[in-house]
Amino acid sequence: MIKYITTLIIACTSVSGIAQINVKHIKKDISYLASDKLKGRGTSSAEEKIAATYIASSFKKSGLVPKGNDSYLYNFVFKKNSNPHDTSLVNIPERKGINVIGFLDNSAVNTIVIGAHYDHLGLGYDHNSLDANPEDKIHNGADDNASGTSGVLELAKYFSENNVKENYNFLFICFSGEELGLLGSKKWCDNPTIDLTKINYMINMDMIGRLNDSTKKLLIYGVGTSPTWVPLLEKTNTYFSIKMDSSGIGPSDQTSFYLKDIPVLHFFTGQHSDYHKPTDDVEKINLAGEKKVLEYIVDLINQTNSLPKLTFAKTASPVSTKSKYKVTLGVMPDYTFEGTGMRIDGVTDNKPAFKAGIKTGDIIIELGGQKINNVQDYMKALSGFNKGDKTIVGVKRGNENLSLALEF
Ligand SMILES: [Zn+2]
Incomplete structure (x- = not known):
């Protein structure tokens, strides 16, 4: 499993047919x-x-x-x-x-x-x-x-x-x-x-x-x-x-x-x-x-086996789960980005990231002094902030590295 910060679980019964789990x-x-x-x-x-x-x-x-x-x-x-x-x-x-x-x-x-x-x-x-x-x-x-x-x-x-x-x-x-x-x-x-x-x-x-x-x-x-x-x-x-x-x-x-x-x-x-x-x-x-x-x-x-093909349902992103995070940046991470950092796929109007000047396509590489190598690092860093905290977010935009002032 990749490094991350959450929890999860399962169950069991008897096995039918001749085959057995060995x-x-x-x-x-x-x-x-x-x-x-x-x-x-x-x-x-x-x-x-x-x-x-x-x-x-x-x-x-x-x-x-x-x-x-x-x-x-x-x-x-x-x-x-x-x-x-x-x-x-x-x-x-x-x-x-x-x-x-x-x-x-x-x-x-x-x-x-x-x-x-x-x-x-x-x-x-x-x-x-x-x-x-x-x-x-x-x-x-x-x-x-x-x-x-x-x-x-x-x-x-x-x-x-x-x-x-x-x-x-x-x-x-x-x-x-x-x-x-x-x-x-x-x-x-x-x-x-x-x-x-x-x-x-x-x-x-x-x-x-x-x-x-x-x-x-x-x-x-x-x-x-x-x-x-x-x-x-x-x-x-x-x-x-x-x-x-x-x-x-x-x-x-x-x-x-x-x-x-x-x-x-x-x-x-x-x-x-x-x-x-x-x-x-x-x-x-x-x-x-x-x-x-x-x-x-x-x-x-x-x-x-006896059911039709299952119906798909979209779920809330864990990044926006309010119970685990006291603050939100208001960005949509690009989960398919392969480089270092967290690439932004979208910015929510009037949320902290928007106010700090973060734009779609920016790559967050640092948050509050912590290096951000991937989405998991970002989530970990985010969990340490409270509403009203002020910090600096390090962003890569094209060939430029920017340090933006951020308020949660
Ligand atoms: Zn692992």
């Missing part, structure tokens, strides 16, 4: 993906390719049809600038990433997408580790997100092997570039290998390996993206203490699908002290807990 498979996949051999699966690394090959061979064993742009692999290129004072991307070298995609063809018109990112922080050089001295340390990312990746592999096996007549096809995607800003999911949604209008909904699993057996807390984001979700999630749950968040925009890949008007859900077993640190290891994974999460997702999907 803890041994989950353990094997997480142990391999989060082993030191894969050096933290950094995007563009040699080990990313090794992980992608492992995922592709699992898809092949499950009998999935390749749906990448190179068999199961979906190669993409991107530029990422880590210098906040240069947002031009002109002198930034191009990097490569690989999504892995397999299709279960049930001869249906519409398709359910099941996804998870498999990339993590590698050796800590991309400035998103929370370790004090991250560089050269292997960030194994067992929970984030070998857990979700193993979930995709296991659900691919499950739905390939069960004997139930499915009324939908399945597209299984393991994304890369998530930790650098949802890059892989964004690239695929902009250049998809199936028709986006034929997607029923998208299920994302990001960090599902740390279920707390006492609290049984499961967070579920995106429940407002279709009116079907809340009653269905509640009806299906017999095990978890579920915490729901309605927003389609969240800290993981479901955001890219939501922005294409597709209903989404993101399952998450909660934040922990090993998050984005080299200590996120396989020994700490609750395998039986992850099995329960996957069984809940299977039950949920089975219930939608």
